[in-house]
Each structure stands twice: as structure tokens, then as C-alpha cells.
Amino acid sequence: MEENSKLPLPEAFLNFLKVNGIDPSIYTASDTVPRYIRLKPGNEAFIGEIEAEIKCKLEKVDWLAGFHSLPPDIQIANSTAYQQGQIYGIDAASGAAVSALDISQGDHVLDLCAAPGAKLCMILDLLGDSGSVTGVDIARHRLAATRTMLQKYGLGERCRLFVADGTMFSLVPVNLQSPLISCKCHQPIESASEDKNNIFVEWTSRRPWKERKKAAKLRKNMASKSVTANKHPELIFYGQHSGVVGLRKSELFDAVYSTEISHRGYDKVLVDAECTHDGSIRHIQKFEHWGWTTLQRRVLDAERTDRSLTTLQLKLLTNGFRLLRPGGSLVYSTCSLTVAQNEDVVEQFLKGNPSAELQDIDAAKDWPCKKGKIPKTWRFDPLTSQTSGLFVAKFRKLPVEPSPP
Template identity: 70%
Template sequence: MKRCVCTEEVKMERVSLTSGHAFLEFLRENGLDPLIYTAADSIPRYIRLKEGSEADLEEIEAEVECKLEKVVWLDGFYGLPPYIKIAKSRAYREGKLYGMDAASGAAVSAMNLSVGDHVLDLCAAPGAKLCMILDILGNSGSVTGVDVARHRLAACRTLVQKYAIGDRCRLFVADGTTFSLVPTRPQLNSGSISQSERNDESALEQRSETFREWTCRRPWKERKRGAKVMASADSELVPRNEHPELIFYGRHSGIVGLSRSELYRSVCNGEVSLSGYDKVKLHFSFVLVDAECTHDGSIRHVQKFENWGWATLQRRVLDAERTDSLTNLQLHDFFTQLEVFLLQLKLLTNGFRLLKVGGSLVYSTCSLTVAQNEDVVEQFLKENAFAELQEIDAAKDWPFRSGRIPKTLRFDPLTSRTSGLFVAKFTKLGI
């Protein structure tokens, strides 16, 4: 196996590939050093071992033909040379390991989750962080994953099924800036049909509107509803006036046995629209807003443009199917940055609305710009008197730089030997 050793000359040549391109202009405008992208060949690729797979470490090393280097500051994570491909390994196919950057793992660790937490992941797809959250919660709590892009959330569903961790998970195609559903508690009722109900036609009729165990074969009514949603998705990602589309739920996610109206009760202006419910319990104890961004900190993603061609950057970075808000915008365009900023602020604000008092919210992006990170945090704090930045206790041994605002963290390839990531943690104060 040969290792790519980058000399300074090669590095500069690589950086110069971007010369004159909108991307270089974008970096200049945001005060970012193009040299960070030369680190892609020298920083490790990271994997996370699924809980219980540590015993297979030697076997995995033999299969991928390299030693896995334990990440001392983050449990369960290992580094390996960037040229090693894991996708074809048996361990990967059998669901013993995940490909996941250590900085992304840190964003999840920053949440400091406890057994029984009910977590909302507002930009969930393709799902690396959602899977880690599910692994941490194990046989407790619940995870609600939301994403505006159906095809990306479908990939997230595939992951959850591959790793067999979806028992307490539910996935909704929805706009995270307006998503309003509360967590549902696992029901005693498993959704199976009793003999007396089988004999009672009206009970059966009622039950056809309640959720049974999830199966990829949907009942006719739901298929029809889904087709309608798909048809309108041609013009809009998430059609207005439609309930969020539920594309997956596990047996203990609190959905089985619920009626549609119970599922789709919503939070209005921070209050639950039904009376008699414990409002604190009906909000999420943790929210992750891993917001859509320009992905400039994701150095491997940016590096791919050397193969794809820089001319495709517009189409691939701002993929029209990912989000309507980012469609047809130019990276270097002032209005793009404003639109991205507003989207991020709206996602953060809505995630905070769904958070219970005393709960925590982690905001992260894989952009290194100040505009998409500290500026968003500052504006959010200005508009939300009950939000307070929290120290990230777990971070004391992490290789990060402090963000421009105290208590916020920045991972970058040169300091952290990870992909770039900004992380801020908030708590919701009582009235």
C-alpha cells in the first residue's frame, strides 16, 4: 500500500487548482486559509466501533490490513490512514463499525446524553450522528430524526436498519424550521390485534387509522398519501399544509398504537396544543441542530472536487434537491451567505422552541466561516432571552480552538487532525 506524501510544492499546486474559482473567492471573503485543504492527505480517516465490537478489533485490523489508532480523547473512535477503504470490509458490511469523523463524534459527546433522554435531531440525514445517539441511548429514551430531503433521510433509514438500532427511532421528512411534533412515549399497547377486535368491525376500522408495527410494505391508504407527497415534492421539498411524512418508526419509538391525531398533535408557540399534558415532559430533553451549511470545513468533501471537477461545485455543494433555500445560489454571492445564515437561525430557533426547560441544545456546522457560526449564535442569543451558552464539560481534553465567542469550539484540520466543525451548546433557562 503506498502512502501519499505531500511536499509543500505539491500542496501549493493542489491549492492553486482552485485559483480563480468562486470557492477561492469564498475562502478569501471569509478569511479562511486555503492551505487547510492540503491536510486531507495527512489527517486520519476515522471510524467508530459499534458498542460491543471492541472485542473484534484485531480481526478488523487484519481485514483492513492496518493498525487502528485509538483516539485517546474520544471513546469508541479510531483513526486509520486516509487511503484505507473500509466500505468493502466484512466488519463494515456486518455493521460492526461506522465511518464517522472524530469531530462529528465530539458534537454528539458534547450533548452528554443520559439514559432515557428524548432527543430531537433536526437535520438528521444521512445519519452518522443520529446512529451514535441511538447507540448511546441503547434501550431507553427515543430519537426523532427530521430532514427536509427525502432521499437523504431514506439513506438514514437504511443505516438505522443496517445497524439494527432503530427500535426507539422515528424519522420524519419535514422542514426543521417549522417542525412541531412532540416526543411520544413508548406505549404499553404493542399494536397487535386481539381476537375480539378482529371480530369487531368498527374497532378494526378505527385501528386502520392507528399505527401498527412498521413494515416496508405500507397499507394502501398510506401508500396513496406517500405518492401524493412525492408528487408535490417535485415542486416543493416539503409541501406546505401536509403533516410531516413519517418514513420509519421502531417498535418502541412510541408510535405503535397511536392514532394519527395523537401523533400529529403539535407544539404551538412553545405550548402543547392539548390541555392536560405535562408540558415539560412533552418537549425534548436534548436537541441537535447540525445545520445545513456550505460544508467548507469538510475537507474530504471539498477534496472530491479535484476528481469531479471544480465546475461541478455549484451543482454538488448546493444540490437543488437538498434544500430549497440553498438552491440556485452562488457560494461567493453575498445573498447566499445571508440566506444560509437565516436558514441556520430559523433551524436553531425552532429547535430551541421544542426543547424543555433545563434541556440542552447543540448547534454545529461543518463550515469554518464566522458568518455561519458565531454570527448565528450571537443573533440567536440576542433574540432568545432564555437561551444561555453552556460550557462543554467533556471538551477539556479535546484538540479544539476556542471560537470567537467563549464556550464555543472549533475543530479544524490543522489543530485537531479532524474535519472542520463548529460546536456551541445552549441550555434553556426557566421563566
């Protein structure tokens, strides 16, 4: 405890670490963990110019393509490269979680806890001019920031964003709708009596005043209620090639039954679940400014940590897996280092889902991280990995066996 007392952390947090078997010495690495950026594809030739402007050399991350590190005190927000969307900040551990999805051209990907959006941007980078991405988050203001990020980096063409409860979200990729719906949604509007307000046209932030007023009134009415009380998720952004343009609203929100997921589900799903963020050094450092009483409420509250939060994580994981097509892959991650929010959730999930199997992550053999408490799971921490703390597990949905004749 003498060593612990040297850390700028309150006793209650040190006790939290002890109860959860987390070595408090990881927080001594706060001054040595580098900042990471991802270089947007096609900007490799500008590295020299970027280095000259920020007066710092970008160190290539050998184990993660497209990533570079720089000293933690270097600021990039005012750089031309950042403002013009050539680079964006994302921790290398978060990048590893995305890379574990093994995204292929044409994949339809669901990011079930999408805000603040860096991982969503990386997914879209990897897809290029193919497939689609659906981003979901329950916090509207955070998802609005994600929308701004997509527009800044020019990555929103194949993306749609929904404000929704990830534990209950039920929409499939529109590109995988049934042939009947696909045929209908791209037919020209021939009837003058057709209600054109029910057809999605090209998205714009400059909506008519009446529409903005109606949306604001709806948000005000829903402010004191759960977002799930609304009939449909709120679509706050969609790109030109996301499959939404030309679609009737009734078709977008078409109900999906479990039997249909086998041919209409997502190819890949990322569930970077809400957690206590105790593995993130920079997040913990924020409490020095927010106040340690806020840490008590957000991290140390035993009821939230042991029951409510882990129940939420399990529900997010279960629903994400439900929306995955057979043969598809799901990555579950948190930036917590507690076993309760990671391995325990994984084991609980596996017990209740016989069609799920833990998968080896091929890239992990090159990752600077430790094995988790159960096989095929992985843990990044600031001391071992020189990244923020992160837990990663990957699942595959077993194909449905045909019923015997």
C-alpha cells in the same frame, strides 16, 4: 498568494477563504487527515479480527470514547465488520458534537438535520435500551438512506424518522404525550367499527401495493411544492419501541402549543445545520469531480452564503430550541469555518432568545481544537485537529421562573 497557488483550488475559492478569514493552508492536510470509525458497543473483542481483515491497525482516539482512526486511503466498505454493522464511519469532530450533548439514559433526543445518519446512529448507541430519538430532514432520499443505515446497524428500535422542514417541525416525543393520550394509545382495539387503518402497527418496508401507490402519487404531487405544504410531516420509519406502535395517527400529529413544551419537549436537541461545507476537505475534494462551477453555486454564491443560508441556520436553531424543554441542552454545529455561519448566527440567536445561555462543554478541555471567536464555542480544523472542519456551540434552556402571585 504564491503558496496558495500550489493548492489544487480555483482562485475564486481562495478569495472566498480570504474574505472569510480562513487559512487556505488547512487544505494541504488532505493526505494526512485520517479516516475515523466508531466501533458499535459490544464489538470490542473483535478489533483484532477487524484489523486482520482490513490489514491495518486501528488507532484508538484517546479523547473520544469508541472512536478509532486509520489511514485515509484504507477502504472499509467491503469489510465484513462494516457489512455486518460492527463499525461505521463518522468523523471524530462530528462525534465530538454528539458527545457535547451529554446524553443520559432515558433522554428523548431530536436530531433536526438528521441525514445522512452517522450522528443519529451514535446518539442511539449512547442511549442503548432507553429513551427515544426523532430524526428530521427535508431531503427524503437522504433520510431514506438514514433509514437503511439504522436497519443495517440494528439501531432503529427507539427511533422515528420524519421528512419535514426543520424550521417548522412541531412534534414532541410521543413518550411524553399527556396522560390522557398515553392511556388511549395503548388500549386494545375493541370496537369492530374502529378504523384500523388509523392505528400504527409494526413498521415494515413491505407495504401493500395500494398504500405504496398512494404515497408515490402524493410525493409526485408535492414534488414541485415545499414539503411544508403537506398537512403533516411524512413518517417514513418508526421502531418497535419508538412510541409510535399502537398510536392513532391523529394522536401522533397532535398540535403542540408553546406553553406545553415545558413538560413535553425534548431533553436534548442536535442542530447540525445545512452549511457551505467549506471546512470539510473531503467535501471540497469532490468538486474536482463535480466541477468547480458546482462549487461556485453551492459555496461561493454570496447571496446564498450571506443571506439565505444564514437565515435558514438561524431558523433551524430557533425552532430546535423552541422544542427543547427548560433545563435541556442543544448543540449547534456546522462543517463551515466561516464566522457568518457560526459565531454570527450564535450571537443573533442569543439576542432574540433571552432564555438561552451558552454553556461550557466540559469534554472540550481534552479536544484537539481551538476556541471560537466568542467564549464557550469551539472550532476543529484539519491542521489543528486532524479531523474535518467543524464549529460547535452548546446552549442550555433556562427554566421558566414562576409568575409572582
